[in-house]
Every structure is written in structure tokens, then in C-alpha cells.
Amino acid sequence: EVQLVESGGGLVQPGGSLRLSCSASGFSFDSYALFWVRQAPGKGLEYVSAIRGSGTRTHYADSVKGRFTISRDNSKNTLYLQMSSLKPEDTAVYYCVKGAYYESNTGYFDYWGQGTLVTVSS
């Protein structure tokens, strides 16, 4: 059974930093792309970032480019999202999502975690 468990969310002040983690199990971790997708309160889902199976290729939404960094440790079956220069509009539930393929620039999302809430407020 595929499981994705996010952690690291919380309350942070504007301009601050936070690192999210996603512990994965139930599949061959380094064979699949992984993603972060977020949902702000009362809004729809928003793609944030992607990383291919090997971790050698990453992609970011324009809204987070230069502020967020996605990475993965295939030896620990863990995905990360380092967030810096946080803004109130980054407030959202952040979901760890498994892609259906190795590459991140194709396919769909076949499994999601339950999400972790990040609140950016003073």
C-alpha cells in the first residue's frame, strides 16, 4: 500500500523559512517523480514543484521560483520542500504527491498524502 506522510507544517512569520518532509512507503521510491501541490483556504489546488525519480531534474511554479527548493533523499524514501522568504499568500495545506512515471513532465498524480498546514502570519 502506497503511503505518503507529510510533516513540518506550522505557523511562521512572513519572511521566515520552513522545511516540509514527506516520508514515503509502499513503492519503489526512486522510480517515480514526486510533487508538492498546495491548497490555500477556500481555493483550488495549485501545483508547486516537481522532481524526477533520480532527483536530477526539478521544476517550480512561477509563484515559488527562487524561494522554494524541492529535493529528495532516495536512501531515506523522503521528499523535502525547503521554503524561504515566506509570504502570507503561501498559507495553504501542502500535499506530497506521487507521479505515475519517473519523469515529472508527463503523466498524472496517482497517490496523495493527507497534507500539512503551513500558516504564514505575524
Added chain:
Amino acid sequence: QSALTQPRSVSGSPGQSVTISCTGTSSDVGGYTHVSWYQHHPGKAPKLLIYDVNERPSGVPDRFSGSKSGNTASLTISGLQADDEADYHCCSYAGSRLFGGGTKLTVL
């Protein structure tokens, strides 16, 4: 890129059918076959319902079906059940991933 357009809400009675639309442009929905749909019960993990416009993953009932015409994709749920009450999100590949604003389905 703007988000894909979905109705904010739809409703139907048990046993009936409902269709949720997802409208984009020729640069996203109309230009790719990578349209997918997700069911989200609040507080739970979203679940894949449909991928590649009309393909169902194993375990998803055939009451759920997808289609596309031009720049609009659609999700049809037939034989509505109480547990179908949830939020539904469409997604298209467009160089990146583009989501719709989500549709709340109410089962009356």
C-alpha cells in the same frame, strides 16, 4: 496561465447523474491528453478518479467516466451515492500542471 474553469458547485439526488465541466484553452485541456480528475473529501487525501481524459485506475467504479471535447473536459458521475459528496478537481498538463478551481458536489 490561468486556472482551469470549473463550476463552483453541482448537486444531484441519489441515483441520478451529474456532469462536472473543466474548461481551458487550446494550450492546456485542448492541446494535451493528460487531463485527470481527483476526488477530495475534506481532511482526507485526494484520490485519483480519471487519468488521460477517460482512463480509470483499478478500483475506481465505472460510475465515474471522463471525456473531452475541444477545450472542455468533463467528469460524469452516474448512480449518485451519498459518499460521492466531495470536492472534485480537474488537472491538465500544460508545460506545467494546471488545476481547476474545484467543484463541490452535494448529494441531496
